[in-house]
Amino acid sequence: MSEEPNWKLKICCMGAGYVGGPTMAVIAKRCPEIRVCVVDISQKQIDAWNSATLPLYEPGLREVVDDCVNKNLFFSTDVEGEIQKADIVFISVNTPTKTQGIGAGRMANIKNCELCARTIAKVSSSPKIVVEKSTVPVRTAQAITRVLQSNDKGLDFQVLSNPEFLAEGTAIKDLMNPDRVLIGGQQTEAGLKAAETLVSVYAHWVPREQILTTNLWSSELSKLVANAFLAQRVSSINSISALCEATGADVQEISRAVGMDERIGKRFLQPSVGFGGSCFQKDILNLVYLCETYGLNECATYWNQVILMNDFQKKRFTEKVVANMFNTITGKKICMFGYAFKKDTGDVRETPSMFVLRDLLQEQAKIHVYDPEVKRDDMWAELDYTCGMNKENTPSLEASVVTATDPYEACDGAHAILVLTEWDVFKTYDYKKIYESMAKPAFVFDGRNLLDHAALRDIGYEVHAVGKPDPNNFTDL
Numbered sequence: 372m373s374e375e376p377n378w379k380l381k382i383c384c385m386g387a388g389y390v391g392g393p394t395m396a397v398i399a400k401r402c403p404e405i406r407v408c409v410v411d412i413s414q415k416q417i418d419a420w421n422s423a424t425l426p427l428y429e430p431g432l433r434e435v436v437d438d439c440v441n442k443n444l445f446f447s448t449d450v451e452g453e454i455q456k457a458d459i460v461f462i463s464v465n466t467p468t469k470t471q472g473i474g475a476g477r478m479a480n481i482k483n484c485e486l487c488a489r490t491i492a493k494v495s496s497s498p499k500i501v502v503e504k505s506t507v508p509v510r511t512a513q514a515i516t517r518v519l520q521s522n523d524k525g526l527d528f529q530v531l532s533n534p535e536f537l538a539e540g541t542a543i544k545d546l547m548n549p550d551r552v553l554i555g556g557q558q559t560e561a562g563l564k565a566a567e568t569l570v571s572v573y574a575h576w577v578p579r580e581q582i583l584t585t586n587l588w589s590s591e592l593s594k595l596v597a598n599a600f601l602a603q604r605v606s607s608i609n610s611i612s613a614l615c616e617a618t619g620a621d622v623q624e625i626s627r628a629v630g631m632d633e634r635i636g637k638r639f640l641q642p643s644v645g646f647g648g649s650c651f652q653k654d655i656l657n658l659v660y661l662c663e664t665y666g667l668n669e670c671a672t673y674w675n676q677v678i679l680m681n682d683f684q685k686k687r688f689t690e691k692v693v694a695n696m697f698n699t700i701t702g703k704k705i706c707m708f709g710y711a712f713k714k715d716t717g718d719v720r721e722t723p724s725m726f727v728l729r730d731l732l733q734e735q736a737k738i739h740v741y742d743p744e745v746k747r748d749d750m751w752a753e754l755d756y757t758c759g760m761n762k763e764n765t766p767s768l769e770a771s772v773v774t775a776t777d778p779y780e781a782c783d784g785a786h787a788i789l790v791l792t793e794w795d796v797f798k799t800y801d802y803k804k805i806y807e808s809m810a811k812p813a814f815v816f817d818g819r820n821l822l823d824h825a826a827l828r829d830i831g832y833e834v835h836a837v838g839k840p841d842p843n844n845f846t847d848l
Contacts, residue, residue: 378406378443380572383457385487387411387420387446389427389542389649389718390504390535391463396435397546399444401576408445408453420446428717428744431543451494459569461533462487462515463504468653477660479508479653488518491528498527500565504535506594506650508657512555512587529565531556532587534594539648540715552582555590595654595661599674602651604639606680612642612838613687619845622838623820642838644791644818645685645723647712652678652721685723688837689730692816695835696787701735704810706785708778709792709819710742710750717744719753723818724791729758732771739773741781743794747774779805787814793821806830 382398384391387409399407411417419426421440425433436444447453454460464483469475484505491501501519503512512530519528532555537545552573556566566584573582585593608626615622622642630637646652655674662671693700712722719725724740731738740750750772755761762768775781778797782788782805790797798821806813815827817836824834828842835841840848 379404380459380568381406381457382408382459382461382572383453384409384461384463384504385411385450385454385490386461386463386465386505387413387416387426388463388465389539390537391461392420392425392427393429393432393435393537393542394463394504394535394546395461396432396439396444397543398572399439399442400435401547402572403439403443405572406443406445406456407439408447408457410447410450410453412448412450414448417446417448428715429542430540430715435543450490454491454494454499455496457499459500459502459572460491461502461504466505466507466653468656474660477656477663479506479657479660481505481507481511481514484511484515485518488515492519492522492526495522495526495528496524498529500568501528501530502569503530503532503591506534506598506654506657507532507591508661509588509591509595511591527561529556529561530587531562531565531569532590533569534590536594536597539718540713547576549577549581552577553585553590553593554582555585555587558586595658598650598654599658599677601639602646602655602681603674603677605643605646605651606677606684608640608642609645609684609837610680612684615838616840619840619848621840625838642820643684643723643793644688644727644837645681647720647722647724648718649720652681685726686730688723688816688818689727689734691835692731692787692789692814693734695816695833696814699734700731700786702737703786704737704739704784705731706775706781706788707738707740708742708781708788708790708797709794710740710745711792714792714794717742717746717749719745719749721757722753725750725754725758727789727791727818728772729754729760732760732765732768735771737771737773739775739781739785741775741778742792743796745774750774779808783808784810785813786810787816790815790817790819790821793819797821798823802827802832803830806832 384395391409395407395409416426462484466479466481469478469480512532516530534553554566554569556562570582611625612622626640629635630640655677659671659675710724711717813832815832815834820836824836827834
């Protein structure tokens with residue numbers, strides 16, 4: 372079927388990760404007359420997409436893939452062959468923060484995007500529309516365009532920016548019913564025509580008024596700004612959570628009072644142990660670096676404070692655990708409920724749980740982690756990449772961290788439960804049964820304000836929560 376000549380369009384997506392896979396699956400689902408192929412150099416990744424066990428967990432993804440795979444949706448390692456066939460090529464590869472060299476720790480490394488552009492220029496035998504799907508610094512499209520224009524075949528390539536605005540855990544819902552689709556292109560006749568071609572793809576299911584077209588640079592910057600604004604709200608309410616704990620105010624009552632102001636709104640005003648995921652920190656650091664590059668140092672300092680507040684919140688949570696457990700957790704069994712950075716995903720990139728785990732290990736605690744979706748190998752890979760902690764430089768790592776398959780087993784004999792991911796299932800457990808199996812006093816530290824704290828205290832737990840006053844410290848609540 373892949374050789375049939377009657378496809379309306381042929382799309383190739385370079386990169387079979389968290390963005391490329393789900394996005395292309397939904398395009399294939401909504402556009403049965405368009406051939407969509409996701410390519411990657413990783414045979415393991417492609418094999419997983421073609422198997423019964425997808426390489427990532429996302430509610431609804433399995434059903435969408437099953438509906439389309441080997442019909443108009445394909446996954447392949449034949450990168451060059453699929454590029455040659457395509458009318459539109461999406462670049463959806465990782466753009467990690469640089470770890471060394473100029474801009475290390477802030478600047479996004481667009482090496483993978485450039486390599487994709489060079490491959491497209493090398494193997495193409497016909498003009499193509501090239502779409503930036505990866506989150507990139509402003510004016511990356513200029514670099515991609517220069518690489519593509521260096522082809523020696525006289526081919527014309529139009530470069531568009533089409534940033535993703537997905538939230539992990541609701542990615543399929545976000546793709547099926549997006550708030551908006553943003554497409555940026557050169558404001559030339561050829562650029563506008565290319566943008567309209569991509570508009571026609573999304574218009575299969577997205578109302579035209581929700582498809583925004585801009586110039587390239589506005590589109591590239593919009594993604595960074597959107598994530599910066601969301602992360603800013605999280606850090607803002609987390610800063611207030613610290614003040615609430617000190618004064619006796621309740622951060623959830625504050626959030627409700629503030630959020631009812633329609634100018635502010637209710638979203639992203641839930642306090643937590645901190646934000647995580649692959650986007651927020653990386654994109655803010657990218658924004659900080661851009662501001663510094665253009666001499667806007669006050670702007671850079673402003674946005675960097677969002678990161679500093681997030682770091683403070685994560686550290687503050689661990690310090691609260693140690694302080695309330697008699698200033699020592701050495702040798703104590705600590706149960707961590709949740710390791711993913713948010714519910715309904717197995718993603719552990721920049722997860723706050725990892726930093727809590729690191730700090731608990733430095734305090735020589737014995738840690739049992741229960742998360743319904745996170746894989747142990749992914750925990751170790753991210754811990755090594757982000758925190759530089761691995762089995763070689765931390766010989767006790769393997770023995771000190773147990774990944775439990777049963778929540779009750781994870782709590783058996785534990786001194787404390789730390790709620791770090793807001794999985795709904797955590798609210799359904801028999802906490803009286805758990806309490807009876809724990810060491811006493813039994814502590815709960817709720818980093819998501821997920822559980823019923825009054826009910827837990829009635830059982831006998833000592834409960835501490837983010838932004839909630841401790842009844843032991845106040846007599847006038």
